[in-house]
Amino acid sequence: MMHIAKKTEPSKSKRPALRLVKTQDLSRDEWLEVRKRGIGSSDAGTAVGLNPYQSPLELWMNKTGRDGDMSKSDPNDETSPTYWGSLLEPIVAAHYTKRTGNRVRKINAVLQHPNPDYAWMLANIDREVVGANDVQILECKTAGEFGARLWRDGVPDYVVCQVQHQLAVTGKSAADVCVLICGQEIRIYRIQRDDELIARLIELERQFWRYVETDTPPPADGSESADRALRYLYPKDAGNTINFSDDTEMSATFADLVNLRADISNREELESLLKQKIQEKMGDASVAIFESGKVSFKRSKDSHGIDMNALLQDQPDLADRYPLVKPGSRRFLVST
Structure with missing residues (x-):
């Protein structure tokens, strides 16, 4: 597992990123297809094994087109953190400008590292900071009750990876992370470019990308995400x-x-x-x-339901009229 150091130093200017494709007219599905062509900034923490929400194995399935009908967050699901993150992003950006005085603007493009050796390094930037000498990128985040615990000691490692990846692709020297905690507290963190960390990040990301290029699944990591990926990857046993x-x-x-x-x-x-x-x-x-x-x-409140056995005894035809088939799943049993 990669260790992320928080103490950083700015470095000299780098070449600007290439604009791989404009995103104004892209559908969400088209945008997701573009992202499969490389490792995006939001993939960086996952690729190096630091994302608490997704495993490298599940990311590999996504990049190799094996995720198919695998359950994903619905961008229109109002109970999803992704939905509220997208909805609140402009508000977080506006409050950042109010708090700091820094003007920002959207970059409607998927960016690509200018070095052909790192062409698989892509990035989507939430906002570009305009007219400031000390910072060039704004990353907007929201954290609910569960996610807030990851921000107790500052910027989580997987977000540090995301931002350093953005700085690597764009050649910029610093980024601000503006996070809305539980809908009522704004925090702003400055992350300076760290070339030593970026070199290590690129090395580990390249290792992951080799798994994609060689169509070889990365090792499972014990997470729920890896368990979900394995069950989807191998849903049935062959009997051998x-x-x-x-x-x-x-x-x-x-x-x-x-x-x-x-x-x-x-x-x-x-x-x-x-x-x-x-x-x-x-x-x-x-x-x-x-x-x-x-x-x-303490005693919990009484719950109410239907006694299905009694109901089917009274009306046995209901089982034939309303059949329900639940697909089986593989069970992992240990015998010694």
């Missing part, structure tokens, strides 16, 4: 058996899994014992207070 008995690495992996599951099981039993000890002492109390915290033990 594969023998890893002579594969020492895979046999060691299996042994580690068995030992870890046993350890988890033992810890879960201990957790239950400790929890029950507290519950027993609480009796019918709702809350218990301790030196370092508290627990609550």
Whole structure:
């Protein structure tokens, strides 16, 4: 995993980016297709394994066209952070100008690194800062209740990667990140160009792009995103058996899994014992207070539903009139 240093120093000017394609008249689907031609700035953190929301494996599936009908965020879904991020971006940009006095303007193009060796490095810039000597790029962000925790110590590493990628592609020296926290707090962070970090970022991004070019999936990383990608990539089993008995690495992996599951099981039993000890002492109390915290033990509200078994006994024809087939999924079972 890449370590992101926050202390940076400005560097000398670089060549400006190429304008790969104008985006004013592009549909969202066309824009997504253009993004498959390289690693965009919002892909950078994922490509190097630092994005908490997406794994390199899922990004690889996207870049190689294997994501198909895989569930994606709907840009029109009003419950999606993506929807509110897009909707609030102009407001965040306007407030940045109000707070700093820096004028900004949109860049309606997908940018490309000017060096042919790095032609796979693309970037979309939220706003260009106009007329300021000390900063040239504005990146607008929004963070809800869940995402806000990632901003407690400043700019998250995956966003640092995104901005340094933008600075690498554009040749600029500094960017401001303006984030709206929980809809009521604006924070502005300055990120200076760090050529040492950029060199490392390019090295790791190139490794990921080789996976794309060679059509080789990158290693899974244990995330929910990787689990989702693997289940979509291999939805059905072929019924055959594969023998890893002579594969020492895979046999060691299996042994580690068995030992870890046993350890988890033992810890879960201990957790239950400790929890029950507290519950027993609480009796019918709702809350218990301790030196370092508290627990609550309250009855939830009654829920209401339909007793399907009783309903089908009374009206058995309903099962034939309203059939529902749920597609099966692969189950991972361990035997020793």
